[in-house]
Each structure stands twice: as structure tokens, then as C-alpha cells.
Amino acid sequence: xxxxxxxxxxxxxxxxxxxxxxxxxxxxxxxxxxxxxxxxxxxxxxxxxxxxxxxxxxxxxxxxxxxxxxxxxxxxxxxxxxxxxxxxxxxxxxxxxxxxxxxxxxxxxxxxxxxxxxxxxxxxxxxxxxxxxxxxxxxxxxxxxxxxxxxxxxxxxxxxxxxxxxxxxxxxxxxxxxxxxxxxxxxxxxxxxxxxxxxxxxxxxxxxxxxxxxxxxxxxxxxxxxxxxxxxxxxxxxxxxxxxxxxxxxxx
Amino acid sequence: xxxxxxxxxxxxxxxxxxxxxxxxxxxxxxxxxxxxxxxxxxxxxxxxxxxxxxxxxxxxxxxxxxxxxxxxxxxxxxxxxxxxxxxxxxxxxxxxxxxxxxxxxxxxxxxxxxxxxxxxxxxxxxxxxxxxxxxxxxxxxxxxxxxxxxxxxxxxxxxxxxxxxxxxxxxxxxxxxxxxxxxxxxxxxxxxxxxxxxxxxxxxxxxxxxxxxxxxxxxxxxxxxxxxxxxxxxxxxxxxxxxxxxxxxxxxxxxxxxxxxxxxxxxxxxxxxxxxxxxxxxxxxxxxxxxxxxxxxxxxxxxx
Ligand SMILES: Nc1ncnc2c1ncn2[C@@H]1O[C@H](COP(=O)(O)OP(=O)(O)O)[C@@H](O)[C@H]1O
Ligand SMILES: [Mg+2]
Numbered sequence: 421x422x423x424x425x426x427x428x429x430x431x432x433x434x435x436x437x438x439x440x441x442x443x444x445x446x447x448x449x450x451x452x453x454x455x456x457x458x459x460x461x462x463x464x465x466x467x468x469x470x471x472x473x474x475x476x477x478x479x480x481x482x483x484x485x486x487x488x489x490x491x492x493x494x495x496x497x498x499x500x501x502x503x504x505x506x507x508x509x510x511x512x513x514x515x516x517x518x519x520x521x522x523x524x525x526x527x528x529x530x531x532x533x534x535x536x537x538x539x540x541x542x543x544x545x546x547x548x549x550x551x552x553x554x555x556x557x558x559x560x561x562x563x564x565x566x567x568x569x570x571x572x573x574x575x576x577x578x579x580x581x582x583x584x585x586x587x588x589x590x591x592x593x594x595x596x597x598x599x600x601x602x603x604x605x606x607x608x609x610x611x612x613x614x615x616x617x618x619x620x621x622x623x624x625x626x627x628x629x630x631x632x633x634x635x636x637x638x639x640x641x642x643x644x645x646x647x648x649x650x651x652x653x654x655x656x657x658x659x660x661x662x663x664x665x666x667x668x669x670x671x672x
Numbered sequence: 673x674x675x676x677x678x679x680x681x682x683x684x685x686x687x688x689x690x691x692x693x694x695x696x697x698x699x700x701x702x703x704x705x706x707x708x709x710x711x712x713x714x715x716x717x718x719x720x721x722x723x724x725x726x727x728x729x730x731x732x733x734x735x736x737x738x739x740x741x742x743x744x745x746x747x748x749x750x751x752x753x754x755x756x757x758x759x760x761x762x763x764x765x766x767x768x769x770x771x772x773x774x775x776x777x778x779x780x781x782x783x784x785x786x787x788x789x790x791x792x793x794x795x796x797x798x799x800x801x802x803x804x805x806x807x808x809x810x811x812x813x814x815x816x817x818x819x820x821x822x823x824x825x826x827x828x829x830x831x832x833x834x835x836x837x838x839x840x841x842x843x844x845x846x847x848x849x850x851x852x853x854x855x856x857x858x859x860x861x862x863x864x865x866x867x868x869x870x871x872x873x874x875x876x877x878x879x880x881x882x883x884x885x886x887x888x889x890x891x892x893x894x895x896x897x898x899x900x901x902x903x904x905x906x907x908x909x910x911x912x913x914x915x916x917x918x919x920x921x922x923x924x925x926x927x928x929x930x931x932x933x934x935x936x937x938x939x940x941x942x943x944x945x946x947x948x949x950x951x952x953x954x955x956x957x958x959x960x961x962x963x964x965x966x967x968x969x970x971x972x973x974x975x976x
Pocket of ligand 1: 715720721
């Protein structure tokens with residue numbers, strides 16, 4: 421890792437860590453509220469796969485949802501803030517290549533996602549005991565999911581000229597894809613049509629694969645999930661690097 | 673495309689924004705060690721040209737080299753050789769002054785740069801602010817940090833885009849003393865400013881830009897020696913107006929006088945006769961040497 425890349429990564433991590441109350445504390449609290457409300461209301465009524473309580477089923481979903489949203493939020497909001505305030509020039513003037521630029525923003529966002537995800541996991545330990553059938557799959561999907569959303573955040577942050585455009589991207593793309601991915605339910609409990617729809621949502625595979633790491637059971641094979649998620653990441657990386665190489669909106 | 677050792681080589685550079693030709697075949701060379709002024713009215717294209725040098729934008733055509741390094745093909749070396757103080761007063765509100773400078777050093781591949789950072793802080797009178805958050809600094813202090821950020825990697829070529837706009841007199845003088853020092857140590861300085869007297873006293877050579885075109889490029893001394901004009905400075909008696917036919921050559925000074933740019937001595941006497949005939953009384957008459965502002969105005973008018 422070059423010094424420039426390390427520095428940009430350090431700066432991006434310091435940026436969210438200095439306001440950790442908002443960037444880590446707040447999302448952990450939100451996830452906790454979801455858990456309290458949903459598990460209280462639904463624990464006895466919703467059936468997921470055999471032998472797994474709804475609350476236990478819900479926790480990995482919440483961990484992953486928080487992780488994904490915060491990874492997205494980190495890269496996208498950092499970029500749009502820098503663009504709007506103009507301090508993006510500080511990273512555009514030095515000899516930093518577009519690949520280093522991409523790597524730093526994605527890695528920092530993955531770190532934020534993992535920190536928030538770990539935070540949610542830690543506070544939920546008080547409420548439910550989880551199995552850890554395949555810890556490596558857990559880590560794999562957590563990291564890959566974070567990287568996918570981080571990449572999407574880079575695209576959104578570069579594309580958006582204003583904060584409300586970014587909010588629109590978040591509300592109309594990221595939120596629906598997360599909520600319709602099986603965070604709160606097993607897609608097998610859905611009508612056939614919605615099951616089919618869920619299968620074209622890449623977020624579904626990230627969450628399903630992540631859950632497999634805990635329970636050793638899932639809606640689809642973790643290998644398929646890994647393939648879909650990995651493919652999504654490669655495609656997004658390719659698209660983002662392309663944007664950066666052309667200087668789209670950054671070096672007009 | 674001569675002189676491979678030039679600090680800046682700009683050759684045939686064009687840049688369009690939609691239908692606006694922001695730069696139109698701009699060519700100029702800045703030699704190493706020069707103190708160079710880039711002047712022109714608002715919207716002339718100065719900032720655009722600087723953003724192309726710095727790689728913040730891409731030229732539609734033409735070539736730009738910094739210390740011999742192409743800003744596109746060899747952007748890493750080009751940027752290592754260039755320090756830019758941007759026109760806008762930008763800062764990162766998350767960090768202190770020292771953090772800002774350490775981070776900027778890191779972007780240039782430099783670790784443990786604190787000795788040099790301390791030296792810059794000292795020269796810019798910022799050392800007491802090192803651990804203050806950027807948000808808490810006044811505009812003038814933020815401007816100094818921008819200058820410091822441009823210097824962390826000791827670039828041989830330093831470009832300052834209106835560094836003294838909106839800055840108090842004391843800071844202006846301090847800043848110029850520092851920049852002059854840098855120039856004496858061998859750094860090439862390129863400066864844009866609205867204060868023409870600053871450019872006149874600092875810059876050895878000047879390019880004037882208008883609507884994206886270079887309309888003058890010369891040594892400051894030669895620009896000032898242009899055999900253009902006799903500058904007639906007058907204080908009018910009472911509240912009278914100049915005859916309308918003199919408006920084109922007249923401008924008002926800050927202290928309420930009128931300066932007329934006239935071709936030669938004959939024009940001066942004709943003008944005085946004209947004023948007399950029009951019944952305009954005069955309290956004071958002076959012939960003055962044209963300063964850079966007069967030259968600037970006359971060149972801008974010629975190019976119109
Ligand atoms: N990003 C941009 N998009 C559209 N027009 C621009 C952009 N940047 C500059 N311009 C236009 O280009 C012209 C030159 O601007 P600029 O280089 O900022 O002038 P100066 O620095 O000499 O005042 C102006 O007319 C300005 O409005
Ligand atoms: Mg400008």
C-alpha cells in the first residue's frame with residue numbers, strides 16, 4: 421500500500437471516527453430499536469426455517485442491513501461533502517491515482533460498515549444466543565457486502581451534485597433493495613411472484629449468505645450467493661473505476 | 673514547444689464549457705525561477721487555466737507540462753512539482769491545522785514531515801494555531817493554511833490563484849514577503865491577483881488574459897514602458913461633469929480624481945483646451961507615469 425493510499429484511508433477513517441456518536445452510535449441504536457419492536461411483536465408468529473427463532477433469524481439481517489447502509493453512507497457522504505464544500509481538491513491535486521482513490525474510499529467504508537455491524541452484533545448478544553456455523557462465511561459476506569455498498573456509495577457520491585440527489589439515491593435504490601432482500605423474513609414465506617423478484621436482488625444473496633454463516637441453512641446455497649455478490653462487486657468496481665478514470669464530474 | 677526546462681509550458685490550450693470558449697489557444701511559457709503574473713478581468717479564464725495545470729480539469733486540446741512533465745500522461749511527476757493555492761477558501765472541517773498538513777503531506781507520499789510543517793507554520797505565523805480546528809479559524813488564517821498545504825511537498829512551481837482576495841493588509845504583506853523569499857530560494861511563482869499594484873511590484877513578467885485569450889505577454893518593465901500614453905490626472909473644481917467625448921479615455925480614482933489616458937503631449941493640450949471651452953474648472957493638474965492599471969486598461973480596450 422502506497423503512503424498516499426494509506427493516508428487517504430486514514431483520513432477517511434478518522435473522518436467518521438471523530439463523529440463516531442453519529443456514524444457508529446446512532447445506527448447501532450436504530451438497529452436495537454428494530455430488534456426490540458420486531459422481535460417483540462413477531463417472535464411467536466413468524467415462521468422461518470426449522471429450529472431458528474424469529475429473533476435469532478432477525479439479528480444477522482439487522483447486522484447486515486446496518487453494515488450495508490453505513491458502508492454506503494460513508495463513501496457517498498464523504499464524497500458529496502467534499503464536492504459541495506470544495507475540499508475535494510485536496511485529494512485531486514496530489515499524485516494519487518484513481519485506483520488508489522477508489523481503494524481508499526471503499527476500504528474506509530468497509531471498515532465503517534464492519535464497525536457498525538460489529539456494534540449491532542455486540543448489543544444484540546444480550547437478547548439472543550446465535551450459533552456460528554461457518555464464521556468464515558460470516559466474515560466473507562460481511563466484507564464483500566460492505567465493499568459492494570461502498571462502491572455503490574462512491575458512484576452515488578460522484579454522480580450526485582446535491583445532498584437531495586444523494587438522499588434520493590439512498591431512498592429509492594438502497595433502501596428498497598435492502599428491505600426487499602429478506603432482512604426481516606425468509607423469502608420462502610413470500611408469495612411465488614415476490615420470491616422470483618427477490619432472486620434478482622443482489623442484496624438478497626449477501627444477506628442470505630451472511631445468515632448461512634450463522635445457521636448453516638439458507639434460502640440458496642452460499643456458493644451461489646458468493647458468486648452473485650462477487651460478480652456484483654466486480655461489475656461495480658469496473659463501472660466505478662471507469663467513471664474515475666474518465667474524471668467524470670471530478671475532473672471536468 | 674521550445675525549452676524543455678521550462679517550469680510551465682502551455683501550448684495551444686483550448687477549453688470549452690458548453691458554448692463558452694473559456695480558453696482559446698492559450699500558449700505561454702514560464703521559465704524556472706520566474707515570478708510570473710497572470711492577469712485579466714473576472715471570467716478571463718485564469719482559474720480555468722490553473723485547474724488544467726493542476727489536473728483538476730482536462731484541456732480539450734493543447735499540451736501542458738510542469739517541469740517537463742505532461743499533466744495528463746505523466747500526471748504524478750507533474751503534480752509532485754506543482755503546489756496550487758486555490759481561489760476558493762476551502763477547508764476540511766474535521767481536522768486541525770496540523771492534521772490537515774500531515775494528511776496533505778501523506779497524499780504526496782511524505783511521512784514524518786513535521787520539521788518542514790513547523791517551518792511553514794512559523795513562516796506563515798500559524799504556529800500558535802497548529803492544534804486549532806480548521807472550523808475555528810478566521811478567513812485570513814484559513815487562507816494561510818491553504819498556502820501551507822500547497823507547500824508541504826516543497827514544489828518547485830507554486831501557483832497562487834488570487835491569494836489576497838478578501839485578505840487584510842497585514843496578511844497580504846506578510847504573505848508577499850514569504851512568497852518573495854520562496855522565489856529567491858529558486859521556486860517559480862505564478863500569481864493571479866486583482867491588485868495590479870501587487871503584480872507590478874512582484875512580477876517580473878506578466879500575461880494578460882481576456883475572454884480566454886492571451887492579449888499581452890511581456891516583462892513588467894516593458895509593459896510599463898509601452899509608449900502609449902500620457903496620463904493626465906486632474907481634480908475637477910466643484911460638481912461638474914466631464915464632456916461626453918472624453919469619457920472613453922477617462923477613469924475615476926479612489927480619491928475622487930480623474931485620470932485621462934492620452935496619446936501624446938498634443939492630445940494633452942487639446943484636452944485641456946476642450947475642458948476650458950466646456951467651462952470645466954480644474955483644481956489640480958498632474959502628468960503621471962502610467963502604472964500597470966493604466967496599461968492593463970488600455971490593453972483591454974485595444975483588445976475589445
Ligand atoms: N465548471 C464550469 N462550468 C461552466 N463554466 C465555467 C466553469 N468554470 C468556469 N466557467 C466559465 O469560464 C469562464 C472563465 O472562468 P474563470 O477561469 O473562473 O475566470 P477567472 O478566474 O479569470 O475569473 C467564466 O465565464 C466562467 O463562468
Ligand atoms: Mg478566478
